[in-house]
Amino acid sequence: QVQLVESGGGLVQPGGSLKLSCAASGILFSSYAMGWYRQAPGNQRELVAAITSGGRTNYADAVKGRFTISRDNVKNTAYLQMNSLKPEDTAVYYCNAAPKIITRATSFDSWGQGTQVTVSS
Numbered sequence: 001q002v003q004l005v006e007s008g009g010g011l012v013q014p015g016g017s018l019k020l021s022c023a024a025s026g027i028l029f030s031s032y033a034m035g036w037y038r039q040a041p042g043n044q045r046e047l048v049a050a051i052t053s054g055g056r057t058n059y060a061d062a063v064k065g066r067f068t069i070s071r072d073n074v075k076n077t078a079y080l081q082m083n084s085l086k087p088e089d090t091a092v093y094y095c096n097a098a099p100k101i102i103t104r105a106t107s108f109d110s111w112g113q114g115t116q117v118t119v120s121s
Contacts, residue, residue, distance in 0.1 A: 004096060006114050007023075014121060015085065016085050018082045018117060019080070023076065024095075033102075034078040034095060045105035045106075046105060047103050049067055049080060051069045051070065078095055082117070090117060091117060
């Protein structure tokens with residue numbers, strides 16, 4: 001029912017920036033919390049940043065101060081601005097939606113294709 005399309009990934013040097021987009025459909029977007037998750041090879045999928053329907057945000061310690069999550073309820077789109085990128089940020093980045101923030105990625109039954117972020121060393 002929910003459709004999520006991630007975009008904006010790419011190859012960037014350490015210290016660089018990228019902005020990811022997540023276009024959502026099939027839900028009442030303004031009533032849903034949005035989250036960005038990432039999965040590196042050999043790692044579990046983990047929550048990176050989340051934003052509630054009311055605009056409250058939270059971040060994983062590893063990205064705090066460098067990443068900013070935002071949303072545009074007119075465009076039904078969530079964003080992840082990533083600054084000061086590090087090689088350890090390399091992963092496939094996914095977004096997802098729920099009535100409330102979900103920290104455990106395995107709670108979701110479906111995901112979009114994700115977008116690859118590669119930070120070269």
